Amino acid sequence: MARTGTEELRRRNRAALVEQLHRHGPQTRAELTEALGLNRSTIGALAADLAEAGYVQETTGRSTGSAGRPSTLAECVPKAATVTAVEIRVDRVRFALVGLGGEVLERAETALDGADPVDAIEVVTGGTARDALEAVAAVPGLVDAGEVAHSTELGWAGRDLAGDLASATGREWQVVDTATAAAVGEWSRGDAHEATKLLYLHGGRGLTAGLVVDGLAPRGGSIQLGHIVVQPGGRECACGLRGCLEAEMEVFGYAEDIEYATLAAGMGDAAARDGLRRSGEDLGRALGAVVTATGPDEILFGGWLRELYLSAAAPVRSALAETTLPHLRSRLRLRTPVLGDEGALIGAAETGFATVVDRMR
Numbered sequence: 001m002a003r004t005g006t007e008e009l010r011r012r013n014r015a016a017l018v019e020q021l022h023r024h025g026p027q028t029r030a031e032l033t034e035a036l037g038l039n040r041s042t043i044g045a046l047a048a049d050l051a052e053a054g055y056v057q058e059t060t061g062r063s064t065g066s067a068g069r070p071s072t073l074a075e076c077v078p079k080a081a082t083v084t085a086v087e088i089r090v091d092r093v094r095f096a097l098v099g100l101g102g103e104v105l106e107r108a109e110t111a112l113d114g115a116d117p118v119d120a121i122e123v124v125t126g127g128t129a130r131d132a133l134e135a136v137a138a139v140p141g142l143v144d145a146g147e148v149a150h151s152t153e154l155g156w157a158g159r160d161l162a163g164d165l166a167s168a169t170g171r172e173w174q175v176v177d178t179a180t181a182a183a184v185g186e187w188s189r190g191d192a193h194e195a196t197k198l199l200y201l202h203g204g205r206g207l208t209a210g211l212v213v214d215g216l217a218p219r220g221g222s223i224q225l226g227h228i229v230v231q232p233g234g235r236e237c238a239c240g241l242r243g244c245l246e247a248e249m250e251v252f253g254y255a256e257d258i259e260y261a262t263l264a265a266g267m268g269d270a271a272a273r274d275g276l277r278r279s280g281e282d283l284g285r286a287l288g289a290v291v292t293a294t295g296p297d298e299i300l301f302g303g304w305l306r307e308l309y310l311s312a313a314a315p316v317r318s319a320l321a322e323t324t325l326p327h328l329r330s331r332l333r334l335r336t337p338v339l340g341d342e343g344a345l346i347g348a349a350e351t352g353f354a355t356v357v358d359r360m361r
């Protein structure tokens with residue numbers, strides 16, 4: 001019994017050390033000792049153990065203190081564990097092979113020209129998916145257990161994407177929705193690490209949102225933001241409901257369209273100004289429902305919603321204020337993501353690494 005306990009503890013500590021280096025980059029033994037709350041000799045033994053297993057390398061790095069004695073730095077060996085990440089969009093598939101520590105080892109993308117994204121996977125990944133420890137696909141829509149229940153953007157309903165990807169590549173895939181992947185990316189590699197509940201809004205051909213809690217995506221965390229009804233009995237939506245946010249927003253679509261409307265509004269075009277204001281209010285109202293239901297402490301406006309938020313922050317905030325409880329609103333930060341277009345791909349990779357670390361425990 002005691003031996004099993006010790007072995008379990010050792011595995012947990014090994015995983016914790018790998019996770020620490022993966023997330024925070026090269027660190028000295030003193031830094032690891034403090035971060036992990038373990039003593040120095042334990043850290044030394046774990047680092048040596050992981051070096052032998054090929055996950056970690058130790059180098060003589062930066063000097064510390066006035067004595068200027070260079071200290072030993074532990075860092076991840078990127079090729080020790082790789083994750084294949086792909087982001088599926090309506091017109092293209094983007095790919096990154098990411099190594100332990102977060103280094104992007106390979107990157108490619110391919111235009112679809114109407115082809116099915118799954119048919120493009122082997123080409124865009126160059127077959128690397130097979131050797132990676134995990135493979136993760138980010139896709140815009142409502143995702144549950146590998147199935148895309150609904151995607152406005154891709155026109156899919158009830159597609160077993162994990163199954164299709166497995167048939168095409170001969171390996172298992174995880175599937176996450178784009179907004180949730182971007183939230184994971186911003187939490188782990190952006191600057192949203194302080195957020196306990198982070199809500200990421202993705203503006204593509206449709207509107208989705210993803211919630212992560214302490215950096216992890218709960219199952220079923222994707223939210224169909226575009227199909228929250230903001231005008232009961234309003235305009236007919238492609239989903240079959242009436243008055244959905246996607247159907248009601250007057251300024252909708254690409255970042256360039258929002259920038260154009262903003263430019264026109266700035267030059268005194270009253271219709272453009274009203275369109276932006278009403279769109280901001282509709283978005284704020286829909287967000288009110290999401291905030292009341294989920295209680296995030298930070299909201300990031302991604303995709304073209306970034307441009308809309310930058311142009312219509314006041315109406316978004318005032319509509320949100322009218323539709324959420326004061327105590328939920330008081331702790332809420334609204335801002336734009338720092339990883340821009342890269343968030344979903346980075347987050348897909350980090351979703352894979354979370355599984356890799358879990359398996360080490």
Ligand SMILES: [Zn+2]
Nearest residue numbers: 227237239244
């Ligand atoms: Zn709808």
